[in-house]
Amino acid sequence: MYWRNLSEQTWRNFGERQRLADQTGLSIAVCHFPPGTSKWNKVEHRLFSFITSNWRGEPLRDYETIVHLIASTTTAKGLKVSCRLDRRSYSPGRKVTEEEMATINITPSRFHGEWNYVIRPH
Numbered sequence: 001m002y003w004r005n006l007s008e009q010t011w012r013n014f015g016e017r018q019r020l021a022d023q024t025g026l027s028i029a030v031c032h033f034p035p036g037t038s039k040w041n042k043v044e045h046r047l048f049s050f051i052t053s054n055w056r057g058e059p060l061r062d063y064e065t066i067v068h069l070i071a072s073t074t075t076a077k078g079l080k081v082s083c084r085l086d087r088r089s090y091s092p093g094r095k096v097t098e099e100e101m102a103t104i105n106i107t108p109s110r111f112h113g114e115w116n117y118v119i120r121p122h
Contacts, residue, residue, distance in 0.1 A: 011100065014119070018104050021121040032115040050075050 021028050055069040063085050070083040109116035 014104050014106070017119045018106075018122075021105070021119050025121050027118050027120045029118045030116065031109075034112065034115055047073075047079070047081065050079070051081065 017028050017030070020026075051070050051073050054073040055066075058065070058069060060066050060069075067083050067085050070081055073079075073081040105120045105122055107118045107120065108114070109118070
C-alpha cells in the first residue's frame with residue numbers, strides 16, 4: 001500500500017490527524033492535488049506570484065532573507081503572508097511499520113486512494 005513509504009514528517013501528520021479525529025469524533029477527509037498539477041492550485045497562483053514580485057531583484061543569500069521577504073508579502077486586497085523557518089531535522093528514508101500503520105484508521109478513497117483518503121475516529 002502507498003502509505004508504507006511515507007516520510008517521517010508525513011507519518012507524523014497522519015498521527016496528528018488521527019488524534020484530531022479521535023478527540024473530535026469527526027472523520028477527516030484529505031484530498032491532495034496529484035503530482036504535476038500545481039497549475040490548478042488557486043492558492044499557488046494567488047500567493048506565489050506576489051511572493052515572486054516581492055523578492056524580485058533581491059539576492060536570496062540565506063534562509064533568513066527568504067523568510068523575511070516571504071513574510072513581508074502583502075496584496076492590495078489585504079492578504080498578509082506569515083512565514084517561519086522549520087529548523088527541525090527529519091530522518092530520511094524511515095519506513096512506516098505495520099504496527100504504526102495499524103494505529104491509523106484510514107480508508108483510501110475509490111478515486112486515487114493514494115492521494116485521497118479518510119481518517120476516522122477509533
